[in-house]
Amino acid sequence: xxxxxxxxxxxxxxxNDIRQHTDKTRVDLFGAGLSVIRSVLTxxxxxxxxxxxYLLVNDEKEEGRxxxxxxxxxxGIRYFFPEISIKYQDPIIPAKKAIRVxxxxxxxxxxxxxxxxxxxxxxxxxxxxxxx
Numbered sequence: 563x564x565x566x567x568x569x570x571x572x573x574x575x576x577x578n579d580i581r582q583h584t585d586k587t588r589v590d591l592f593g594a595g596l597s598v599i600r601s602v603l604t605x606x607x608x609x610x611x612x613x614x615x616y617l618l619v620n621d622e623k624e625e626g627r628x629x630x631x632x633x634x635x636x637x638g639i640r641y642f643f644p645e646i647s648i649k650y651q652d653p654i655i656p657a658k659k660a661i662r663v664x665x666x667x668x669x670x671x672x673x674x675x676x677x678x679x680x681x682x683x684x685x686x687x688x689x690x691x692x693x694x
Contacts, residue, residue, distance in 0.1 A: 569626060569685070572656050573618035574678050576688050580614045580660045589658065591616055598691045606694040610665040615676065617659040625649050627681050628659065632666060635673035642679075668692050
């Protein structure tokens with residue numbers, strides 16, 4: 563029996579904004595590597611924040627299912643977002659996805675992890691700190 567091959571993750575980047583060029587081949591990631599969000603609200607928490615996730619992934623299958631989650635580092639409480647279908651035209655060419663994470667309610671300042679799940683399995687996470 564052949565072992566199931568995992569997808570090849572080429573990029574999983576948190577950023578403030580994403581803009582695709584009209585030629586559809588280039589993407590600008592503004593604030594790429596986002597790791598700290600400073601709340602400007604008074605009182606600061608709970609607060610709603612929005613950001614982008616840029617995903618570049620290859621898979622030998624014709625279709626995969628990606629899902630983002632946000633996990634609190636202090637408690638391990640995890641909030642899952644809906645699954646996103648990723649279709650591959652060619653297994654050699656990676657699929658690009660720009661995912662808007664909109665108005666997430668963060669209950670308090672602290673460290674969170676933005677996780678990437680693929681076909682029901684955890685692949686990777688990025689640390690995100692919220693400051694008051």
